[in-house]
Amino acid sequence: MPKVEIRSESCKACEYCVKTCPNKVLALGAESNSKGYHYVVPANPDACIGCKLCAIVCPDAAIEVYK
Amino acid sequence: MEKIYTRPSYIREGATSGFCPGCMHSTVHKLVGEVLDELGIVNKTVTVWGVGCCILGAGYTTHDSFGSPHGRACAVASAYKRTNPDEIVYTYQGDGDLASIGIAETIYAANRGENFTVIFINNSTYGMTGGQMAPTTLVGQKATTAPFGRDPKQHGYPVHVCELLATLKAPYYLERVTCLDAPNVLKAKKAIKKAFQNQIDGKGFSLVEIMSNCPTNWGMAPLETLEFMKENTLKEFPLGVYRDKDAE
Numbered sequence A: 001m002p003k004v005e006i007r008s009e010s011c012k013a014c015e016y017c018v019k020t021c022p023n024k025v026l027a028l029g030a031e032s033n034s035k036g037y038h039y040v041v042p043a044n045p046d047a048c049i050g051c052k053l054c055a056i057v058c059p060d061a062a063i064e065v066y067k
Numbered sequence B: 001m002e003k004i005y006t007r008p009s010y011i012r013e014g015a016t017s018g019f020c021p022g023c024m025h026s027t028v029h030k031l032v033g034e035v036l037d038e039l040g041i042v043n044k045t046v047t048v049w050g051v052g053c054c055i056l057g058a059g060y061t062t063h064d065s066f067g068s069p070h071g072r073a074c075a076v077a078s079a080y081k082r083t084n085p086d087e088i089v090y091t092y093q094g095d096g097d098l099a100s101i102g103i104a105e106t107i108y109a110a111n112r113g114e115n116f117t118v119i120f121i122n123n124s125t126y127g128m129t130g131g132q133m134a135p136t137t138l139v140g141q142k143a144t145t146a147p148f149g150r151d152p153k154q155h156g157y158p159v160h161v162c163e164l165l166a167t168l169k170a171p172y173y174l175e176r177v178t179c180l181d182a183p184n185v186l187k188a189k190k191a192i193k194k195a196f197q198n199q200i201d202g203k204g205f206s207l208v209e210i211m212s213n214c215p216t217n218w219g220m221a222p223l224e225t226l227e228f229m230k231e232n233t234l235k236e237f238p239l240g241v242y243r244d245k246d247a248e
């Protein structure tokens, strides 16, 4: 099953990945990182198809994709 | 299961960039890193930073780099590349740096066809100093020094660097791209890769202008800047190839 991992400390909650994901896998989480950003979490992980689009648009290289 | 996307070796392990949320300076750093990894040149590449938010990249990346006086990156890179021809040299500059205080150095390095790469972040503002009007600020766009928006009668029109340099004979490759969605990020990466490959092949001056945002000084959420760019920035600054001697 494809999956994404978020480097929570690098995420700045810009939401580019949230908007880009075709399957609505990602959402801003309830927890915040040490800089105060509500980092993204895979809220709907089973829907991930490993297309990498989220990682491609992430400015901060915070997303790792596995397939 | 295999990892199919990870950060490039050019980004310091565990580092977080100093750029604001959603700033395309971050995206471009990542793309440069991916290109240097793919071309296998990360260990022989040297960055010449301009002055501006670009310099936040210095603590974020792993390889050798140095700063230049404001606007002079193309002059510094000319000297460095001529004296170290086996190294890969690129300047990384903003629009205030490259197109205002440094426009003379940019034009003359391009006119000499210097064999280095220019990564030019055009966010239509002086980001680092708090949002003053840049040469590239759009007509009507507000800035701290143009509170009613840029007025051509008072301030002139936006400066188009690719078009300007395309009037010269020597530049080898000039392309304008953006990073506002995944297809455009991939196109931007392709352009950056070509601009470095040209240098490896000794072809001469290659510049990629990346149309970018500045959420902080534009006073917009990151996602809003993408819509603003589609409606405004890209109409004033059309994307495309302005010079490619490979294709001539």
Ligand SMILES: Cc1ncc(C[n+]2csc(CCOP(=O)(O)OP(=O)(O)O)c2C)c(N)n1
Binding pocket: B050, B051, B052, B053, B054, B070, B093, B094, B095, B096, B097, B098, B121, B123, B125, B126, B127, B128, B129, B134
């Ligand atoms: C000689 C000199 N003049 C002015 C400044 C102040 N200054 C610092 S960065 C900058 C402009 C930055 O704008 P830009 O190149 O567009 O970079 P951005 O931060 O937008 O990426 C200016 C005017 C300076 N550092 N040195």
Ligand code: SF4
Binding pocket: A003, A004, A020, A021, A022, A023, A024, A025, A026, A047, A048, A049, A050, A051, A052, A053, A054, A055, A065
């Ligand atoms: S890899 Fe594709 S499907 Fe999976 S989270 Fe990213 S954008 Fe969504």
Ligand code: SF4
Binding pocket: A006, A010, A011, A012, A013, A014, A015, A016, A017, A018, A039, A040, A057, A058, A059, A060, A061, A062, A063
């Ligand atoms: S694109 Fe990157 S930095 Fe932005 S919200 Fe998604 S993971 Fe975080």
Ligand code: SF4
Binding pocket: B018, B019, B020, B023, B024, B025, B053, B123, B127, B128, B213, B214, B215, B216, B217
């Ligand atoms: S001030 Fe603007 S250009 Fe500078 S890091 Fe922040 S968003 Fe980017």
Ligand SMILES: [Mg+2]
Binding pocket: B052, B094, B095, B096, B121, B122, B123, B124, B125, B126, B127, B134
């Ligand atoms: Mg700028």
